[in-house]
Amino acid sequence: xxxxxxxxxxxxxxxxxxxxxxxxxxxxxxxxxxxxxxxxxxxxxxxxxxxxxxxxxxxxxxxxxxxxxxxxxxxxxxxxxxxxxxxxxxxxxxxxxxxxxxxxxxxxxxxxxxxxxxxxxxxxxxxxxxxxxxxxxxxxxxxxxxxxxxxxxxxxxxxxxxxxxxxxxxxxxxxxxxxxxxxxxxxxxxxxxxxxxxxxxxxxxxxxxxxxxxxxxxxxxx
Amino acid sequence: xxxxxxxxxxxxxxxxxxxxxxxxxxxxxxxxxxxxxxxxxxxxxxxxxxxxxxxxxxxxxxxxxxxxxxxxxxxxxxxxxxxxxxxxxxxxxxxxxxxxxxxxxxxxxxxxxxxxxxxxxxxxxxxxxxxxxxxxxxxxxxxxxxxxxxxxxxxxxxxxxxxxxxxxxxxxxxxxxxxxxxxxxxxxxxxxxxxxxxxxxxxxxxxxxxxxxxxxxxxxxxxxxxxxxxxxxxxxxxxxxxxxxxxxxxxxxxxxxxxxxxxxxxxxxxxxxxxxxxxxxxxxxxxxxxxxxxxxxxxxxxxxx
Numbered sequence: 161x162x163x164x165x166x167x168x169x170x171x172x173x174x175x176x177x178x179x180x181x182x183x184x185x186x187x188x189x190x191x192x193x194x195x196x197x198x199x200x201x202x203x204x205x206x207x208x209x210x211x212x213x214x215x216x217x218x219x220x221x222x223x224x225x226x227x228x229x230x231x232x233x234x235x236x237x238x239x240x241x242x243x244x245x246x247x248x249x250x251x252x253x254x255x256x257x258x259x260x261x262x263x264x265x266x267x268x269x270x271x272x273x274x275x276x277x278x279x280x281x282x283x284x285x286x287x288x289x290x291x292x293x294x295x296x297x298x299x300x301x302x303x304x305x306x307x308x309x310x311x312x313x314x315x316x317x318x319x320x321x322x323x324x325x326x327x328x329x330x331x332x333x334x335x336x337x338x339x340x341x342x343x344x345x346x347x348x349x350x351x352x353x354x355x356x357x358x359x360x361x362x363x364x365x366x367x368x369x370x371x372x373x374x375x376x377x378x379x380x381x382x
Numbered sequence: 383x384x385x386x387x388x389x390x391x392x393x394x395x396x397x398x399x400x401x402x403x404x405x406x407x408x409x410x411x412x413x414x415x416x417x418x419x420x421x422x423x424x425x426x427x428x429x430x431x432x433x434x435x436x437x438x439x440x441x442x443x444x445x446x447x448x449x450x451x452x453x454x455x456x457x458x459x460x461x462x463x464x465x466x467x468x469x470x471x472x473x474x475x476x477x478x479x480x481x482x483x484x485x486x487x488x489x490x491x492x493x494x495x496x497x498x499x500x501x502x503x504x505x506x507x508x509x510x511x512x513x514x515x516x517x518x519x520x521x522x523x524x525x526x527x528x529x530x531x532x533x534x535x536x537x538x539x540x541x542x543x544x545x546x547x548x549x550x551x552x553x554x555x556x557x558x559x560x561x562x563x564x565x566x567x568x569x570x571x572x573x574x575x576x577x578x579x580x581x582x583x584x585x586x587x588x589x590x591x592x593x594x595x596x597x598x599x600x601x602x603x604x605x606x607x608x609x610x611x612x613x614x615x616x617x618x619x620x621x622x623x624x625x626x627x628x629x630x631x632x633x634x635x636x637x638x639x640x641x642x643x644x645x646x647x648x649x650x651x652x653x654x655x656x657x658x659x660x661x662x663x664x665x666x667x668x669x670x671x672x673x674x675x676x677x678x679x680x681x682x683x684x685x686x687x
Contacts, residue, residue: 171491177498215487242490243483244527246555246592247585253558260562264494264519267501276565 163208163278163322163339164188168198168224169240170216178211178240181267182274186301186317188341195219202228206338207235208325209278211270214241214252222255229256236281238273240265282325289324291380293365296324303363310362315340319355323368323378332375384423390416430457441468475537486530493519531652535586535659544583548591548615549574551584552608555592559606563599570595570606578610580680582660587680590656590664591615593649594676602673614677618669629666653678 165187169175172193179189190205192198195216202210202224214221225237236258241248244262252260258281259273275298289296295304301317303310312320318340323331333352340352356376360368369377390412430453437449448465452458497519504512549572556570580587591608594617598606601621609616633650650664657664662680669675 171495174491174495174498177495242487242494244490245531245585246558246588249562249592250554250558250588253561254554258561259564260558263490264497264523267498280564 163318163325164190164206165274166190166192166198166201166205166207166210168192168195168210168216168221169213170194171213177267178270181271182211185271185274186298186314186321187274188318188339193217195221195224199224199227202233202235206335208281208339209274210235210237211240211274212237212257214239214243214248222251225252225255225257236277238270238277240270278325289321291324291327291367291378294320294363294367296320305363305365312359312362316355316359316362319352320359320363323376327378327380330371330374330377336376387416387419387423390419427454430454434461447472479534479537482530482533486526489522489526493523528652528655531586531589532655532659535583535589535656544581545579546582546584546587547576548578548580548587548610549576551587552591552595552615555588555595556608558592559595559599562596566599568599568602568604568606570599570608572608574608574610574615578682580615580682582662582680586656586660590653590678590680591617593653594664594678597649598674598676605671611677613682614679617676617678618671619673620669620671621673623668623673624666633664633666 165182167175167178167182167189169178169191170193175191175193179191182189190201190207192201195218198210198212198216199219201207212221212225216224221239221241225239228235228237237256238259238261239252239257240261240263241252242263249260249262259277261270261273278298289298293306296302298321303312303317303320319336322336322339337352340355356368356370360366367378367380369379371377393412394409394416433451434449434453434457437446437451440446441449448468449461453461496515500512500515500519503515552572552574556572559570560568582590595606595608598617598619598621602619603621605618605620607618609618633654654664657678657680660680662678664679665677667675667677
């Protein structure tokens, strides 16, 4: 979950269902209905994961994937396709995909794979994300501080999740707001400050540092 | 040669009658030469057909794709037509496979939508409807996968002109499975002679090995090995293994098209059917670590291992 996901799928209803399921899981989701649009979005926006259909109109998924990998775009890609033969799976993985799910699929399984992929991409081996006394489980959208559950709004949750995935690294306000809102939402870095403020109050433990002029950093080892 | 024959016959008819007697030996000699020339002409003129026959059996065995080389002007048009026919046949097979593929893939997205509907019904508490739709979606999916794989194999298996390097294929699958089963952290090792080739279409070998290797990854604890033992490609896992009595059942389960037991993949049944299309076989035994060893026998270098 975390973060921003691009769903490149040409069947509108399926795309809508995917987007809804992923949004319910706490991700910000954009959709692309054809290969050109997907390519454009990948080059102009920053995604943490791409769900890619292979049979896209205009430019097919495999071509897109090979082009992205060829030009150094390393975003994790999960191929979601009707083509489920082993030959096609090998082609997809060798083309640079990180996972491959054949249609028809169980939404639950897809969500589990998305979570696993994001976790691997950020270098976490445990399903739970941990920072000092703060523990969050993206699967159930639960956050515990010293074992006590803390209620967060979905935006607060996304802010914390993003910071969790980048523990110890400086995250700028712009980067944070880019990953919290879907592409068409209003972006205002002041609201990020508001969310950070509320998060700090709710968590009650000083894990979020402000680095003047740079942004924020999640600091876990004190 | 034809010219020599013609000359000989001319001599017999026009020159010889002048020497009335005592010339019979000469007449016989010339007649004999004419006959020899006739045999040589017949033998030489059939030579291209012998060459053609050898080439045709090479086409059938898949060593070459068409009949090459120069032939006498009388035979060349026949060769050209034959090559056109071979090319058309290959194209028709490709088209048929592509159409079967398009049909199968065209059905998968609506099936994916149906499955989501079932999940929605389930979320709304309509368990019975949800379960029923799920079951039918699963059933249709298995049917499509099974028959698509079979259609592809019987088309390519019959044409017989395929060679596939086993090591390269298995390595591609190992890379793929390592990613797909990243959460299980199973190590997949390929130890197959680099030059080992089987007479199987690449897609079909990948389908067979992929299913066997995926099973091994699902059940294996830490290690999956692909090797080559006594003429068979073997896939070993270090999982819990299966009881002797179950082995045949596992291979047979779900084979004949309208199997409805949920979760019973057609994976192994597909492997068996594909292997049989190529005159091979698949068998399950115990691996040295107590897990399963799957043995896949396929025609190697023209001979069945």
